[in-house]
Amino acid sequence: xxxxxxxxxxxxxxxxxxxxxxxxxxxxxxxxxxxxxxxxxxxxxxxxxxxxxxxxxxxxxxxxxxxxxxxxxxxxxxxxxxxxxxxxxxxxxxxxxxxxxxxxxxxxxxxxxxxxxxxxxxxxxxxxxxxxxxxxxxxxxxxxxxxxxxxxxxxxxxxxxxxxxxxxxxxxxxxxxxxxxxxxxxxxxxxxxxxxxxxxxxxxxxxxxxxxxxxxxxxxxxxxxxxxxxxxxxxxxxxxxxxxxxxxxxxxxxxxxxxxxxxxxxxxxxxxxxxxxxxxxxxxxxxxxxxxxxxxxxxxxxxxxxxxxxxxxxxxxxxxxxxxxxxxxxxxxxxxxxxxxxxxxxxxxxxxxxxxxxxxxxxxxxxxxxxxxxxxxxxxxxxxxxxxxxxxxxxxxxxxxxxxxxxxxxxxxxx
Numbered sequence: 001x002x003x004x005x006x007x008x009x010x011x012x013x014x015x016x017x018x019x020x021x022x023x024x025x026x027x028x029x030x031x032x033x034x035x036x037x038x039x040x041x042x043x044x045x046x047x048x049x050x051x052x053x054x055x056x057x058x059x060x061x062x063x064x065x066x067x068x069x070x071x072x073x074x075x076x077x078x079x080x081x082x083x084x085x086x087x088x089x090x091x092x093x094x095x096x097x098x099x100x101x102x103x104x105x106x107x108x109x110x111x112x113x114x115x116x117x118x119x120x121x122x123x124x125x126x127x128x129x130x131x132x133x134x135x136x137x138x139x140x141x142x143x144x145x146x147x148x149x150x151x152x153x154x155x156x157x158x159x160x161x162x163x164x165x166x167x168x169x170x171x172x173x174x175x176x177x178x179x180x181x182x183x184x185x186x187x188x189x190x191x192x193x194x195x196x197x198x199x200x201x202x203x204x205x206x207x208x209x210x211x212x213x214x215x216x217x218x219x220x221x222x223x224x225x226x227x228x229x230x231x232x233x234x235x236x237x238x239x240x241x242x243x244x245x246x247x248x249x250x251x252x253x254x255x256x257x258x259x260x261x262x263x264x265x266x267x268x269x270x271x272x273x274x275x276x277x278x279x280x281x282x283x284x285x286x287x288x289x290x291x292x293x294x295x296x297x298x299x300x301x302x303x304x305x306x307x308x309x310x311x312x313x314x315x316x317x318x319x320x321x322x323x324x325x326x327x328x329x330x331x332x333x334x335x336x337x338x339x340x341x342x343x344x345x346x347x348x349x350x351x352x353x354x355x356x357x358x359x360x361x362x363x364x365x366x367x368x369x370x371x372x373x374x375x376x377x378x379x380x381x382x383x384x385x386x387x388x389x390x391x392x393x394x395x396x397x398x399x400x401x402x403x404x405x406x407x408x409x410x411x412x413x414x415x
Contacts, residue, residue, distance in 0.1 A: 179312025
């Protein structure tokens, strides 16, 4: 990061005029249409002729679509957001080919996020006033915070959420984002949970605000009213808006809480150690899915990731199969089994009584220090059964502190 400026997105709310709202809504619809047309063309080319269609070919298709009788309206909006939609589809396919995501899905008019991206040739930025292509007036933006001095947006993204709020995101270079001075704490580990959002290796327990649970009655009441409304009616649209407002309030408060928490952790610690949890797989548990979603572990990890990168901190991710909760942080004894409902347990080896989460955080810290010593990650050796699936059964045994005889260096990145 030394000598390299970070590009950062600043998001603001704005209030469009009726003409601007109509033009942007039309653009959202065209972006969604082009994305779906290109996805359909690429899918048919592969399934019927085993041909791969790339971005350049879909861009040529877009020119022909604009000339088609039923798609002439695509020429009425700015072409830049349409081209950007094709680039985003190309990126989605690259992620699919490299195993980072599932096959791209079609965008729904009701469920998909309404958004359009403009590059530098499709907007004008003068004296802090932003004017998009096809719009005659600048956007009325609420500047809730100041942009970096001399900021020049390279990309502008306009979006509308389910509540009907309009947002504009400006991607600019931020010279103020630079490595922080060395922290007082050399390292800390987090063990995330549901009762408490996270337990630190220092013993501190960070409360889980459970915003969704707080508003569960209010959300259920709004959803019951929605269920009673006739499909397609105006009253049903009003009821849908009320449900969306409850969800928006929950997500806004949760995001604000996580931002404050992660910023504090990054400022106070030189290295942060977390566990690589399979959150998507854990959400398949119907008993815990709602609570896990409310805790938002994935968003917590994502924030820690880019903030550590911004401010020169180190983020170490330990493999999910490391038995942090089952290992005694005092003598190294590993339990054969530890059910989720057991919050405290006594080590059969040394007799130490452990708080499950605090003990797990201490073991993660020890593993993180060992990982940084060898310069890579810790990954368990797992024998594969005849079916090709990993054999995960592990016998109870004693290990000394820092003993990674069943773990090898390599595989988990250290950011």
